[in-house]
Amino acid sequence: MSQAAQGDALDLRVVALGGGHGLSASLAALRHVVKDLTAVVTVADNGGSSGRLRREFGVLPPGDLRQALSALCGDDDWGRTWARVLQHRFASDGEMDNHAVGNLLIVTLWQLLGDHVGALDWVGRLLGAQGRVLPMAVTPLDIVAQVRGADPADRDALTTVRGQVQVASTDGQVTEVHLEPADPPACVEAIAAIHDADWVVLGPGSWFTSVIPHLLLPELRRALVGSTARKVVTLNLEPQAGETDGFSPETHLEVLAEHAPDLRLDVVLADQGSVVDHDQLEAVARSLGARLVVADLAVGDGTPRHDPVKLADAYAGFLGQA
Incomplete structure (x- = not known):
C-alpha cells in the first residue's frame, strides 16, 4: 500500500487533464491522494468503438471518458466489478464487435438525458467513482x-x-x-473546476493527441493561464512511436511551451529512469517557472507504464506543500 493510501487524503481540489491510458494512470493515483478530484478529458478520438459511435450518432467520442470513469472506480468488489463491466468489449462477427460496454452506456444516457455532464455524473454514481469526469468540450473535435x-x-x-x-x-x-473547429465551446463545468482548483495536473499521455489539445482550446487555455491553481506536468516514461519519436523529456516540455507560451508551471514530475540529462531538464523546467521532481514512477516490468502506487506517493510528496 502506498504511503498516500495509508494516510488521510489531502483536502485539496485537483483537476487532471488528459486522455487515454496516461490520464487513467494519473487518476488511479490521485484518487488515493486528494478528496476532490475532477478529470477533464479530450474528445477527439476518431477510431475504434468511439469513432464508430461518433460517426453514427454525432456524439462525443466516449472512450476516453469511459477510461477515466473506470480509473476512478474503488478497490472494493463493487468498484472492481463495475470497472470490468465498463471496459468489457464484445467479440463477434457482427456489428457489435469491439464495442465497449461503457461506451454504449454513456451514449445511452446522453440520448436519454440530452446532457453530457449530467449523464457522466449518473455513470459515476452507478460506479461509485471517486471523482468526477468531464469532457473538455461539448462538441466532437x-x-x-x-x-x-x-x-x-x-x-x-x-x-x-x-x-x-x-x-x-x-x-x-x-x-x-x-x-478543428478552432474555437469550440468548452465544457462550462470544466472551466469552473479549473478556476476553483488548488492544483491542475497535465499529463502523462500521448503528447500531441491527449495532453497538448487542452492548451489548444482557447477558453480552456485562458482558464488554465488565469487560474491561481498550481500546475504540474507529469512527463511520459519514454517517447511514443509516431508522435514523439526521438523526444527527450526536455523536448516534451519545450513543445508544450511552444503551444502555450503563456502557461507557467510549478512542478515538473519525471521518472528517474527516463531522465538522461538532469541538469538540462531542470533548466528547461526552471525556464517555465517550475521545480523538477524526479522519482521512481515506473511499474518496473520493462513496459513504459506509470505505477499508480508510486505515482500516488510522488503526488502526495508535493501536492500538500504550501
Missing part, C-alpha cells in the same frame, strides 16, 4: 497535425494529417497540432 517525413518521396516536406488515430500513428515527426 478533430486533431490536425503538420508532420515532417510522412511523404516517402520527400522526407523534408510537411504533410497535413487529420484525426487523432492518424496523428498518433503517423510515420513522420509531428511538428505542430491544432484543433
